[in-house]
Structure formats: structure tokens, C-alpha cells
Amino acid sequence: MQNLASNLSSNCYTLYIQDKISQMLGNVIFISGIARDIVNRSSSFAKLASIEAYKLSKIFHINETNKVQIKGAKINKNSFQKAKFSKAKSNKILAKKNLGQNFLSDITIMEKIIQAIPSNIAESIVKGQMRLIEVGIGLGDLTKRFALEYPLLCYEIDKRLIDLAKDSLADELLANRITIEHADALHIRCGDGYLFNSPYFLVSNLPYYIATTIILQTFRDSLCQGFVVMTQEEVARKFCAKTSNKEFCALSVIAEILGKVEYLFCVSPESFTPRPKVNSAVFRFMRERNALPEYLESTLKHAFLSPRKRLFSNLATWDFLGRDGAQYIFDRLNFTEMIRAHEVSSKEYCKITQLIAALKKDRK
Numbered sequence: 001m002q003n004l005a006s007n008l009s010s011n012c013y014t015l016y017i018q019d020k021i022s023q024m025l026g027n028v029i030f031i032s033g034i035a036r037d038i039v040n041r042s043s044s045f046a047k048l049a050s051i052e053a054y055k056l057s058k059i060f061h062i063n064e065t066n067k068v069q070i071k072g073a074k075i076n077k078n079s080f081q082k083a084k085f086s087k088a089k090s091n092k093i094l095a096k097k098n099l100g101q102n103f104l105s106d107i108t109i110m111e112k113i114i115q116a117i118p119s120n121i122a123e124s125i126v127k128g129q130m131r132l133i134e135v136g137i138g139l140g141d142l143t144k145r146f147a148l149e150y151p152l153l154c155y156e157i158d159k160r161l162i163d164l165a166k167d168s169l170a171d172e173l174l175a176n177r178i179t180i181e182h183a184d185a186l187h188i189r190c191g192d193g194y195l196f197n198s199p200y201f202l203v204s205n206l207p208y209y210i211a212t213t214i215i216l217q218t219f220r221d222s223l224c225q226g227f228v229v230m231t232q233e234e235v236a237r238k239f240c241a242k243t244s245n246k247e248f249c250a251l252s253v254i255a256e257i258l259g260k261v262e263y264l265f266c267v268s269p270e271s272f273t274p275r276p277k278v279n280s281a282v283f284r285f286m287r288e289r290n291a292l293p294e295y296l297e298s299t300l301k302h303a304f305l306s307p308r309k310r311l312f313s314n315l316a317t318w319d320f321l322g323r324d325g326a327q328y329i330f331d332r333l334n335f336t337e338m339i340r341a342h343e344v345s346s347k348e349y350c351k352i353t354q355l356i357a358a359l360k361k362d363r364k
Helices: 002-038 043-057 107-115 119-126 141-149 159-168 170-174 208-220 233-240 250-258 296-303 311-316 322-333 346-363
Strands: 067-070 073-076 131-135 152-156 178-182 200-205 224-232 259-267 280-287
Touching: 107 141, 107 259, 107 280, 119 200, 131 141, 141 152, 141 170, 152 159, 159 170, 159 178, 170 178, 208 224, 208 233, 208 250, 224 233, 224 259, 233 250, 233 259, 233 280, 250 259, 250 280, 250 296, 250 346, 296 311, 296 346, 311 322, 322 346
Parallel strands: 131 152, 131 200, 152 178, 200 224
Antiparallel strands: 067 073, 224 280, 259 280
């Protein structure tokens, strides 16, 4: 009888526990359902609901197959909404890999980018003497903050993001603080200019795969007075490198000859949705010269042909110069035979192009 009473007591206790767990499981499913429903209306409320669902889910035992085992029921852990909802998902916008989309979501970084615009440029934009251009509006967060300070023209290739902007930036569009054009920034021509037909300043979180191309196009456009852009950190460091630094390359020379270039700050992958695999960086360029010296780009192409080789060997492979032409340049500039391309200053590259121009003139 004592064993029977003990068994009955144990069974009652088991039933009681199972009943409580069942109620709690119901709460988990209910709250998780709420999270899924609310996410389409408000990401902030969905975040709170999903956190509570996740806390309750911790009560249950989760086996190696990622499933909860209770009274024969099987619930996938992934059905619980994650505690962190990206704005991209809450708006049903998924980043396109083929467009290199990584949406900036860090407000602190956005503010630092806005503050990086020089005061004289800011004044010209406010007075209407210069146009502020943004390439790629993303989810519109940075664009919205820029519109508080300046009117701006935005180019966006992704029609989905334009449709989203018509809603999220409706007030700014109505007030003519923002103008959005559906266009591919790689193929824009505005009269005699690249991105605009009068003086402009570029701001952008540039997709990695087109960043260098767009920057070089702005360099060649004398109407572009400068930019503050974000690129892959490796690219930013190349544009900002100085002579004798191993990162010093053709991009560094072009940037330094045309104006003043500054590396501003690094941006970690955690500042984006989705997260890129590498760090990004923001740098600034201010134009001081309208055009590059004649033959400079051809000279740099050959000078940095094989960075590990000496400059003489690289220049000697240029059919126009050959070994005799390379030797002539080295003699005139008193270069040692051991010097490498990254050890030659931007001013010295300008002198090289002057000598090449003279040689071309003599050979005509």
C-alpha cells in the first residue's frame, strides 16, 4: 500500500509537471506567433516579443537535432524569432549579393560620415552652389539623416529600394529635400560631368565590387569637388597610402596628385546588415587639381605592373620605352637601379610623365 501511494503521488506530480510544461509550451508558441505577426508592423515590438519567446524556450531540453521533445511534440528551434531583427528583414528587403549590398545600420557611423563633410563644402551645398550626390540609398537611414542638413540627389539601381524609399522618405521627397533617380552609377553621364553637370560632392557607402571604378571616374571628372565614401578597408588604405608604404600604389599616386586624401576611420562588419566578411573604412578626398598629367595613367600601369620587381624592369617592358628609354629616365632623375615603384613619390611620377611626353614629342 505504501508503494502504491508513493507511485500515485509520483504520477500525480508527473502529471502536474507535464501540465505546467504544456502551458508554458503553449505560451512559447503563442508568443512566437505574435512575434511573426508583429514583425510586419513594427520591428521593435517584434524584438521584445521574440526575446520573451526565446527566454521561455530555454526551459525545454533541446536535443542534437535542434528539436524540443515534449509529450511527443516536435518544435523546431528555428521557429522562434531571433532577438535581433534587421531593418532589412522587417521591411521584407533582402540584400542582393550581385549588387554588393550591405546596409549600414550603425547610427554612430552615419553621424560620423555626415560630420566628415568639410565646413566649406557644407556651406556651398546649403547655398546651392554645389550639389550633394549619394550613390546607393540602401534602406534610406543615412539618406534621411543627410536630408536634415542638406538637399541631395540620390542614384539607386535597385527598384525595390526606390519603392521602399517612397514610403520611408515620403516627407523628404515631398519637401524636395531628396531627389531619387533610378540609374546605374557606372553608366551615368550628366552633360560634361559624370554624376552631375555642375560642381558636386559625393557621399556613399559604395558596394565593394564597383567602389574603385566609381572613385576613378570621379577623379577624372573635374566637376567632382571631392567625396566622403566608405569602401572595403583594403581599398581605402591603398587610396590613402604614402610613399614607401608597401600599400602605396597607382591609386595612391592618382589621389595624391589630384588633391588631399585622408583615411578617417575603420568600420567593423557588425555595423552592417548583412555583415560583410571584412572591415570597411571611410576616407575623404578634396580636389586641388582638375586633371591628371598626360601619360600618367599609362606610366603608372607599367610602373606597378609587377610590384615585387624593380621599377626599371617594369618600365623596360613598356614597348614605347624599352631598356634605353627606362635608362634615360633613371639617369635624368638620379634613380638607383634598386628602387621599386612604391618608393617613388607622386611628384617624381609627375616628372617621369614629363620626360615621357618629351620623348613622345621627339619621336613624332
